[in-house]
Amino acid sequence: MQDFAKNIILWYTKNKRDLPWRKTQNPYKIWVSEVILQQTRINQGISYYSVFITEFPDINTLARAKKDKILRIWQGLGYYNRALNMLFAAKTVVNELNGSFPSDYNQLIRLKGIGDYTASAIASISGNQPYAVVDGNVTRVLSRIFGITNLKRTTFEKEIKATATKLLDKKQPGIFNQALMEFGALQCKSSVPLCKSCIFNEVCYAYIRGQVKDYPPVKKVQPKKERYFHYFVIHDGNYVYIQNRKEKDIWAGLYEFPLLETNRSVSDKLALNTFITENTVDPAVISGSQRPVTFRSILSHQAINLYFHKLELINKENLKGRKWIRIKKKNLNEYAFPSQVIKYLKDQELLTE
Ligand code: SF4
Structure with missing residues (x-):
C-alpha cells in the first residue's frame, strides 16, 4: 500500500499520547518500559515505570540490586521471572559490555529475557535500526487492513512480521513502530475499532467487507x-x-505462607491433616476451626484455586528447624508476595499499604 508509513506516522504525530518513555531514546529506559508494558496496561505501567526508574536509574544500579527489592517493586505485575531475567541481563551488561546497555539488535537478542519483540523495539527506537516490531496491536491492525488470516498460526505470524518489515520506514523505524502500535491501541481497537474516523477505511480489507x-x-x-x-x-x-x-514455577522468588499443593479439590480437614503429616507438625500445637478464605486466580496457562487456612500456634518450639521464616506481622510489608496473597493480607488487615 503506497504511503502507508507516511500516513501512519502523520496520524501518530497528531494523536500520540504523552508517555514518559517517549521522551527518551536511552536504551535502558526503553527496555524497562517495554518489559513493563508486556505485563500491564499503560496507566498502571506509567506508575510502575516511574518507581522502577527512580529506584534503578541506570543499568549499574539495577545490576547491584537485591533480588527481593526488585520483586517488591514488581509486585502485582505478574510474570516475576521477567523481573529476575532483567537482573540477570543487567549483570551481563555490566560484566561483559562495560555497563553500556546495547541498542544493537544482535547484542540485545543475546541477553536473557530479551526476545525478538523487545530487541526490535529497543534497536529501532534507540539504535534507529530497521527492525519491525510485532505485538498484539500491530498484528490486529495489519491483519485487518491487509486481510491476513486463514493460515496456520506460525505461518500467520510470519506473514504479519513480513508485512510489517515490508512497510517499515527504514529512515525512522522507531517512530514507525511506535506509530503502528499506538494506532492499534487508540484507533483500530480490539473490540470497538473506530472505523468511521479511520484514515484507512477506504482501503481496509476487513472494513470494506464488513x-x-x-x-x-x-x-x-x-x-x-x-x-x-x-x-x-x-x-x-x-x-x-x-x-x-x-524457582521454575509461578511466582518464583516471591514469598508465601507454608503451602500444601494438591492435584484436586480436597476437603478442609484432609488438607489440614495432610499438611500436618507432611510437615511433621504436632497436631496438639496448632488449632484452627474457621473455614478457609478462598480466591481463584486465572493466569495465562493455569487457574489457581487458593485456600487460606488460619491457624493459631500454641507452642512455637514445635516448628523449629523448618524452612519457614518466622517474621513479625508488622514487617510483612518488607516482603514481596503474589498479588493474591496481598489481597488476603489486606482483607485480614495484616497489610495496610
Ligand atoms: S478501518 Fe477499522 S478495522 Fe480497518 S484499520 Fe481502520 S479502524 Fe482498523
Missing part, C-alpha cells in the same frame, strides 16, 4: 491447568510464618 470482527483469527485457547494451593497462615502472637517460593 468482516472486522473476523480479523485477526482467534487463537485456539488451550484448557487451563487447575491447581489447588492450600496456604496455612500460622499465627504465633505478633508473628507469622512465611516461606520463599522455589
Whole structure:
C-alpha cells in the first residue's frame, strides 16, 4: 500500500499520547518500559515505570540490586521471572559490555529475557535500526487492513512480521513502530475499532467487507491447568510464618505462607491433616476451626484455586528447624508476595499499604 508509513506516522504525530518513555531514546529506559508494558496496561505501567526508574536509574544500579527489592517493586505485575531475567541481563551488561546497555539488535537478542519483540523495539527506537516490531496491536491492525488470516498460526505470524518489515520506514523505524502500535491501541481497537474516523477505511480489507470482527483469527485457547494451593497462615502472637517460593514455577522468588499443593479439590480437614503429616507438625500445637478464605486466580496457562487456612500456634518450639521464616506481622510489608496473597493480607488487615 503506497504511503502507508507516511500516513501512519502523520496520524501518530497528531494523536500520540504523552508517555514518559517517549521522551527518551536511552536504551535502558526503553527496555524497562517495554518489559513493563508486556505485563500491564499503560496507566498502571506509567506508575510502575516511574518507581522502577527512580529506584534503578541506570543499568549499574539495577545490576547491584537485591533480588527481593526488585520483586517488591514488581509486585502485582505478574510474570516475576521477567523481573529476575532483567537482573540477570543487567549483570551481563555490566560484566561483559562495560555497563553500556546495547541498542544493537544482535547484542540485545543475546541477553536473557530479551526476545525478538523487545530487541526490535529497543534497536529501532534507540539504535534507529530497521527492525519491525510485532505485538498484539500491530498484528490486529495489519491483519485487518491487509486481510491476513486463514493460515496456520506460525505461518500467520510470519506473514504479519513480513508485512510489517515490508512497510517499515527504514529512515525512522522507531517512530514507525511506535506509530503502528499506538494506532492499534487508540484507533483500530480490539473490540470497538473506530472505523468511521479511520484514515484507512477506504482501503481496509476487513472494513470494506464488513468482516472486522473476523480479523485477526482467534487463537485456539488451550484448557487451563487447575491447581489447588492450600496456604496455612500460622499465627504465633505478633508473628507469622512465611516461606520463599522455589524457582521454575509461578511466582518464583516471591514469598508465601507454608503451602500444601494438591492435584484436586480436597476437603478442609484432609488438607489440614495432610499438611500436618507432611510437615511433621504436632497436631496438639496448632488449632484452627474457621473455614478457609478462598480466591481463584486465572493466569495465562493455569487457574489457581487458593485456600487460606488460619491457624493459631500454641507452642512455637514445635516448628523449629523448618524452612519457614518466622517474621513479625508488622514487617510483612518488607516482603514481596503474589498479588493474591496481598489481597488476603489486606482483607485480614495484616497489610495496610
Ligand atoms: S478501518 Fe477499522 S478495522 Fe480497518 S484499520 Fe481502520 S479502524 Fe482498523
